[in-house]
């Protein structure tokens with residue numbers, strides 16, 4: 001696959017790492033105005049670094065946009081003359097709806113929105129996908145890319161804002177939970193490195209149980225909570241302090257913020 005990433009910042013770099021590590025490219029163009037930050041990709045076979053977005057578009061079939069929302073419209077306008085019937089446009093831009101992309105480049109283009117997360121760098125992204133009517137004809141290509149770099153789910157665009165919070169911001173939310181677990185483990189006597197090891201592999205094991213067994217989390221919790229035991233004591237104390245409630249409220253706040261992001265960034 002001939003892929004370009006327009007805007008190789010935090011997410012763009014993560015996607016590039018995932019694509020390269022998983023041998024998912026024939027050629028890969030990475031663009032950015034300042035190329036210093038992406039020198040780590042220099043020298044990889046078939047990977048090209050450039051400040052020229054139009055060159056990247058001309059040389060590629062699949063164009064993944066990973067710029068900040070405030071920059072997207074201008075970039076679309078700029079590359080529009082280069083777009084042909086071969087191009088599949090994949091936008092990871094938060095809060096930038098398909099009708100707005102169509103208004104810039106035309107509804108006849110294959111347009112897909114993807115909401116991956118930074119775990120794409122290690123082939124473990126949960127990525128939600130949606131498309132315009134034309135893009136539906138190419139959604140299999142996007143599924144093939146993102147399934148290779150984790151797990152994908154096609155959803156209606158109306159759910160994309162929620163998917164951004166749950167999956168993309170979700171990595172940050174899970175990191176805080178893992179960090180808090182680590183801090184507790186240190187207080188309970190482990191050194192910092194061991195504490196993080198315990199927290200990381202325990203959270204991986206918990207998620208793997210659900211993925212492998214397909215159970216509801218409470219079923220797995222029931223297997224751990226010995227009557228009058230220490231687990232239920234800890235769980236109930238966490239809930240008295242508002243664990244579930246604060247997570248839910250934080251995610252709703254994150255969701256509500258998305259509608260204002262582009263306006264505030266300008």
Ligand SMILES: NC(=O)C1=CN([C@@H]2O[C@H](COP(=O)(O)OP(=O)(O)OC[C@H]3O[C@@H](n4cnc5c(N)ncnc54)[C@H](OP(=O)(O)O)[C@@H]3O)[C@@H](O)[C@H]2O)C=CC1
Pocket residue numbers: 006007008009010011012031032033034035053066067068069071075092093094115116117118168169
């Ligand atoms: N970070 C994440 O985990 C996720 C982010 N997203 C979305 O992805 C997008 C990018 O986010 P993120 O990676 O965090 O942001 P970053 O700011 O880290 O990356 C954006 C990159 O775009 C580059 N850029 C800006 N203008 C241009 C231009 N004209 N041509 C080419 N490149 C340009 C910038 O580099 P330079 O200034 O050198 O050009 C910068 O490195 C956002 O829309 C965000 O909502 C979605 C899911 C997850």
Ligand SMILES: O=C(O)[C@@H]1CCC=N1
Pocket residue numbers: 094164168169
């Ligand atoms: O924080 C943000 O706005 C972006 C979108 C989801 C992850 N990062």
